[in-house]
């Protein structure tokens with residue numbers, strides 16, 4: 001006869017651990033694929049059956065509601081690192097967001113935010129009669145199932161499930177990923193990639209990549225980065241249950257093209273984050289290296305940091321970096337030119353909401369002035385930019 005103390009599965013620690021890892025991973029997949037990439041960003045279409053499965057699973061394991069999560073998250077992207085951002089560690093402090101991330105999430109879900117940012121989320125029988133009407137019933141059912149399976153140890157399994165999202169999603173992603181890690185792209189916020197791979201948070205650790213291309217279904221961009229959520233999307237797509245809508249900007253290169261037209265500007269603009277990281281690698285880095293070799297011992301520390309500090313987005317520049325930038329620019333005329341050129345190129349992007357002709361003119365002027373500096377690597381960079389165009393199947397908007 002079954003010993004009620006150990007539940008249906010019996011006293012196996014390994015079974016409990018394996019079960020906990022599987023169910024918590026399913027919850028992470030539901031958050032990253034369904035709530036984040038499908039609902040909030042519309043980056044991937046999901047078959048109705050799969051979407052419903054995720055909604056039921058989230059109700060059982062987190063009690064989170066699609067509309068609330070979607071709206072708060074869209075607001076985070078619209079207002080990142082400002083006073084309106086629902087959970088910015090740059091504003092409220094990392095400790096606060098790490099430990100109270102879920103509270104910030106709940107507080108962010110005001111009626112006004114739901115109305116403004118929650119459009120296009122489900123409003124069917126399940127949502128109204130179950131998910132919204134009984135938000136805690138699901139997690140209670142989950143608790144009963146865990147106890148039935150593992151007896152008293154089921155309480156521990158259930159507690160782990162309940163803490164998984166508040167700590168890993170609300171704490172680590174919303175807190176740590178806007179505070180610590182590495183950046184592939186100089187986005188105007190403080191978003192960072194925590195690790196190049198991380199099965200525990202389903203690809204969400206690649207947060208700098210995500211803030212760079214928020215509508216991409218795939219969060220990895222470098223060959224060594226691995227996005228678990230994208231792996232699941234590929235599997236679902238193979239089964240016919242999912243269809244990614246976008247995986248980042250698509251641009252074409254026409255080798256030898258020397259004319260700058262609106263298509264060139266549009267393609268470069270779409271791909272501007274990668275363009276700016278190429279500027280850092282192919283223009284700033286070789287010149288900084290050249291200056292390092294020429295510098296005397298006392299100035300070497302400065303030039304070793306040159307690429308890093310000269311290419312940073314304003315929000316990432318602290319007092320120390322500002323001091324270093326000033327010293328570098330004073331001691332190297334060539335680095336001063338390419339630093340100013342980088343700021344000027346950023347200023348060209350800032351014209352993107354205005355008149356098309358002004359944008360084209362500003363871009364052409366930038367290219368011409370860059371070529372006229374006579375700096376070889378900058379000239380090569382401009383030559384490469386001219387090869388950009390939009391792919392044939394998409395045209396520049398008129």
Ligand SMILES: [Zn+2]
Pocket residue numbers: 076174178191207211
């Ligand atoms: Zn973020």
Ligand SMILES: [Zn+2]
Pocket residue numbers: 036040041073077210214
């Ligand atoms: Zn997002």
